[in-house]
Amino acid sequence: MNLLPMLEPIREDLEAVEARMRSAVQETYEPLSSALTAVVGSGGKRLRPALVVLAARLHRWDERPVISLAAAVELLHTATLIHDDTIDEATIRRGSKTLNATWSRAATILAGDFMFARAAALAAETSNTRVASIFANTLMTICQGELRQMLSLYDWRGPRADYYARIYSKTASLFAAAAEAGAVLGHAPEERVQLLRSYGQHLGMAFQIMDDILDFVGDERQMGKPVGSDLRQGIATLPVYHYLQSGGDAALVDAALGRGLPDGASRAQAVNELVAAVVSSPAIEACREEARGFVREAARDVSSLADGCYGRALLELADFVVERET
Amino acid sequence: MNLLPMLEPIREDLEAVEARMRSAVQETYEPLSSALTAVVGSGGKRLRPALVVLAARLHRWDERPVISLAAAVELLHTATLIHDDTIDEATIRRGSKTLNATWSRAATILAGDFMFARAAALAAETSNTRVASIFANTLMTICQGELRQMLSLYDWRGPRADYYARIYSKTASLFAAAAEAGAVLGHAPEERVQLLRSYGQHLGMAFQIMDDILDFVGDERQMGKPVGSDLRQGIATLPVYHYLQSGGDAALVDAALGRGLPDGASRAQAVNELVAAVVSSPAIEACREEARGFVREAARDVSSLADGCYGRALLELADFVVERET
Numbered sequence: 298m299n300l301l302p303m304l305e306p307i308r309e310d311l312e313a314v315e316a317r318m319r320s321a322v323q324e325t326y327e328p329l330s331s332a333l334t335a336v337v338g339s340g341g342k343r344l345r346p347a348l349v350v351l352a353a354r355l356h357r358w359d360e361r362p363v364i365s366l367a368a369a370v371e372l373l374h375t376a377t378l379i380h381d382d383t384i385d386e387a388t389i390r391r392g393s394k395t396l397n398a399t400w401s402r403a404a405t406i407l408a409g410d411f412m413f414a415r416a417a418a419l420a421a422e423t424s425n426t427r428v429a430s431i432f433a434n435t436l437m438t439i440c441q442g443e444l445r446q447m448l449s450l451y452d453w454r455g456p457r458a459d460y461y462a463r464i465y466s467k468t469a470s471l472f473a474a475a476a477e478a479g480a481v482l483g484h485a486p487e488e489r490v491q492l493l494r495s496y497g498q499h500l501g502m503a504f505q506i507m508d509d510i511l512d513f514v515g516d517e518r519q520m521g522k523p524v525g526s527d528l529r530q531g532i533a534t535l536p537v538y539h540y541l542q543s544g545g546d547a548a549l550v551d552a553a554l555g556r557g558l559p560d561g562a563s564r565a566q567a568v569n570e571l572v573a574a575v576v577s578s579p580a581i582e583a584c585r586e587e588a589r590g591f592v593r594e595a596a597r598d599v600s601s602l603a604d605g606c607y608g609r610a611l612l613e614l615a616d617f618v619v620e621r622e623t
Numbered sequence: 624m625n626l627l628p629m630l631e632p633i634r635e636d637l638e639a640v641e642a643r644m645r646s647a648v649q650e651t652y653e654p655l656s657s658a659l660t661a662v663v664g665s666g667g668k669r670l671r672p673a674l675v676v677l678a679a680r681l682h683r684w685d686e687r688p689v690i691s692l693a694a695a696v697e698l699l700h701t702a703t704l705i706h707d708d709t710i711d712e713a714t715i716r717r718g719s720k721t722l723n724a725t726w727s728r729a730a731t732i733l734a735g736d737f738m739f740a741r742a743a744a745l746a747a748e749t750s751n752t753r754v755a756s757i758f759a760n761t762l763m764t765i766c767q768g769e770l771r772q773m774l775s776l777y778d779w780r781g782p783r784a785d786y787y788a789r790i791y792s793k794t795a796s797l798f799a800a801a802a803e804a805g806a807v808l809g810h811a812p813e814e815r816v817q818l819l820r821s822y823g824q825h826l827g828m829a830f831q832i833m834d835d836i837l838d839f840v841g842d843e844r845q846m847g848k849p850v851g852s853d854l855r856q857g858i859a860t861l862p863v864y865h866y867l868q869s870g871g872d873a874a875l876v877d878a879a880l881g882r883g884l885p886d887g888a889s890r891a892q893a894v895n896e897l898v899a900a901v902v903s904s905p906a907i908e909a910c911r912e913e914a915r916g917f918v919r920e921a922a923r924d925v926s927s928l929a930d931g932c933y934g935r936a937l938l939e940l941a942d943f944v945v946e947r948e949t
Contacts, residue, residue: 325767328774380736384729403710404773406732410706410739411766417743418759424752433744440737441651447730448654 442466768792
């Protein structure tokens with residue numbers, strides 16, 4: 298496990314989460330068990346389980362349900378990645394072959410369904426009905442957001458609020474749920490449950506904005522995918538909004554998103570041109586400033602909890618999110 | 624609602640379940656809400672919600688959680704049908720267009736995911752952790768069974784026990800879960816919870832065997848699909864096992880399943896020939912006898928509960944399952 302330095306105080310907890318995730322997907326038959334073990338083992342920063350653990354560690358520590366829930370949250374995230382890869386027909390993620398690179402699409406869908414179910418079963422193991430409810434409702438939010446994106450209900454000509462709604466559904470909702478449910482399992486007072494939920498949500502918003510920035514300025518080798526992938530999927534993210542706001546070329550945006558492309562024009566070329574234009578505009582810095590704004594909110598949420606090592610970890614995690622390069 | 628006559632004593636409960644299902648899928652945006660309302664409204668016999676309600680009605684009646692769970696179980700079933708139709712590329716179900724006949728495959732996958740999540744959220748509304756756990760574990764069993772079938776881990780040359788394992792995963796597990804969870808919500812004594820679970824499981828086995836028989840002898844117009852559809856999907860069901868046991872032609876089975884087809888031979892013709900051969904063999908009657916055997920077990924499970932109108936409904940439901948023609 299590649300542990301982020303500020304998560305050192307919960308290293309053993311996160312190792313227990315890894316073990317729980319592995320054993321959860323191994324409780325089935327071959328070749329499903331090997332395939333899912335490989336998916337689970339291909340890594341990730343484990344930020345969501347860390348939020349569960351830290352929110353609980355700040356209060357009363359009850360290992361079994363917290364570890365189960367942390368594993369459930371990460372498996373849920375992994376299940377959404379499996380379905381995303383099926384939908385995008387992606388064959389590589391985190392430098393490893395995706396499941397649908399080797400399995401049929403139908404089998405991959407079912408493997409994702411199984412992982413959702415496995416995650417829900419782990420959440421049920423907490424024997425906490427509020428947590429089971431948070432879990433199911435977050436999955437609904439994520440699916441609704443994905444569908445909304447797919448049904449092209451987001452339009453860059455629409456209000457920028459749509460962008461925030463989309464990244465809330467896609468990312469911040471699960472960060473918020475992780476921190477909230479961890480606090481619930483720690484028997485935190487309701488006021489602190491809400492503060493931690495708010496922290497998770499702000500952190501998730503900042504995280505996704507940084508992701509969207511990295512899709513323009515990231516190192517392709519470190520990211521494991523080419524820049525401009527959102528544009529190629531027809532999705533305009535925050536850098537595009539800021540680019541337009543600073544006087545960018547709306548026709549170029551349309552062309553890159555594959556709409557109203559003039560005869561003979563190349564969309565791939567439009568994507569490259571738009572990426573270059575956005576990167577050399579003030580848009581990226583404006584986005585970073587927005588991400589830093591969300592991180593400041595996150596830090597404010599937990600300022601009253603930041604005494605001990607777990608509270609400090611939450612603060613450092615917030616800083617990390619806007620400084621990361623992959 | 625087309626109510627089966629023996630379910631008359633719980634008509635109002637089942638109407639409440641319909642209303643709960645409709646409101647559950649309407650709590651989202653368009654066009655998802657209309658699409659799912661249409662899927663939910665296209666009918667079905669509502670056997671699974673009836674099991675939940677009857678098992679609870681036999682004990683203490685607590686309307687809210689029971690109606691939520693009954694709706695959750697039927698939505699879970701409906702979600703599996705959405706993914707099945709995506710996988711099979713089916714465009715018609717129950718005489719109506721399927722979701723994937725009009726939506727993209729990717730959107731259909733996500734709509735199914737949303738319905739799983741919605742179902743899990745309804746199950747969580749029961750505030751009963753045992754029920755949430757039964758629910759999640761059943762979804763796991765269903766997914767594992769589907770995958771096992773898809774990965775061709777079932778082979779008609781293998782033990783017949785594989786067939787029973789398959790129909791348990793696919794059908795009987797959810798019937799069992801419905802009756803068990805209904806009894807749990809009715810605060811039934813543990814012994815009766817287990818009897819009702821067993822009843823549901825036996826009923827589900829009989830139900831699926833009848834489904835597999837109807838795939839050979841059913842009226843195509845009433846069924847809304849041609850006979851032999853399992854064979855065309857490469858799946859050998861119980862009638863095939865019995866056909867072979869009574870001296871049937873193994874080469875014809877292989878050909879119908881699309882394996883080792885001789886040069887120039889038509890698989891479609893092999894399917895038609897095999898269907899005709901099975902129907903005129905003693906196989907169908909042998910299968911019916913097996914289904915009746917499961918139904919007798921089901922009746923035995925609830926014989927001690929069969930005094931009142933709810934117990935009688937369980938007995939009559941068992942008879943119905945082996946007499947139905949669609």
